[in-house]
Amino acid sequence: MVKQPFACGECNRILPDPAHKNDVVQCTNCPSAPVTTDWQGYVIILDPTRSEVAKRLNVTSPGTYALKVNIR
Numbered sequence: 510m511v512k513q514p515f516a517c518g519e520c521n522r523i524l525p526d527p528a529h530k531n532d533v534v535q536c537t538n539c540p541s542a543p544v545t546t547d548w549q550g551y552v553i554i555l556d557p558t559r560s561e562v563a564k565r566l567n568v569t570s571p572g573t574y575a576l577k578v579n580i581r
């Protein structure tokens with residue numbers, strides 16, 4: 510089973526694994542936002558200005574994002 514990476518509950522960015530396994534995963538854009546492995550839909554956005562998905566997610570910088578992040 511492949512480990513699901515964390516995604517940011519605020520900006521939907523999929524977060525890389527921490528360099529050390531006991532480090533807390535945090536979004537560099539929104540450090541106070543909750544993160545979760547409960548998300549769906551992996552999208553790679555190369556050019557946010559030309560992407561409908563990016564507009565829908567309010568994404569302004571290129572990267573990998575989750576389409577839906579489930580934060581309670």
Ligand SMILES: [Zn+2]
Nearest residue numbers: 517520536539
């Ligand atoms: Zn974020």
